[in-house]
Amino acid sequence: MDQITYEEMIAGLLKGNNALLGHLKTHQAYCQKTLQIKSSQHCTEDMAYDIFIDAVMAFRNNVLKGERPDLRYLRAYLSKICWNMWMAHNRSQERKEKKREAVQEKLYGAEWENMDHLSREEEEREEVQAKQKKLHLIQQAMQKLSEQCRRILQLFIVEGKSMNEIAEMLQMKNANVAKTTKSRCYNRLMKEIHD
Template structure:
């Protein structure tokens, strides 16, 4: 076994045993480079770039633990390539997600002056939202509630939910929000398709 293979075998064993120190090292070594490239070359906001980078670290961890990746020859290139692919997926879906997100946001600004048609649409979207919410795991509902309703900081959420740190909480929140929006879009599209008799 080569020195490089032994290094990655040790890293994988550490991760499987719950020792995530190497992830902190990867973060410190490569976050500035990856986040800077995403923001400068791809018109990605800094906040989104930070989210994406954390997700790329968690993605690498999952692949190493699952055995779908056993070593990485160039950590920086691998992480940036993962970040770029994640950015492209977000960019492609952003318009659809934003469109539905705007509609869902209107739920909380109902008015007595709405027309009957608008009220009917609001009620329909409320049903879709509640149904999408019920499809989430309890963990996802909790983290979204803590962040969007209770307005807790990520450090507080990570402590309450017994997550390892604020970055993990942030990544988990992003994944849960994405699942929620995707399910809501799926349900909305299904509602718009006439049923066959």
């Protein structure tokens, strides 16, 4: 980080300036390559990149939640998040595989070993595709909303804030104004999705 200080980065992120995360580029190669080396190259370059991006998102979310990691060791901090994510990914894959095998054995018994496993993969692929389609639809609708609408819905739907809190945070006159604004935004979102 040669152009801004870490404190400036934190202040910028709190104001929603995500472009500042570009300064983490200096740690990208270190984190990705360390992950690949530590995993004995089981983690591919593409996976390492995806995990690094997730780690940066986690870092930003932690900052927004009020956590203040020791930024003198930011590279080690990001690298640790990457490693934990990689381990979590492996554990989740193992759990999924065990669960699938248990279900299939229960359903088909010993015959399972000889059965064609492709249909399960196809099913999974279809599920993922269907979900991606829905996510894409929601994203398109979100992008058509104003910044204020997105913020109010984020605060209400995800963060579970009350109307009083939202009114205070977004400097609205009172909770009633926040409530009608939220319903108007929500209406627009749903209409975009329907259309």
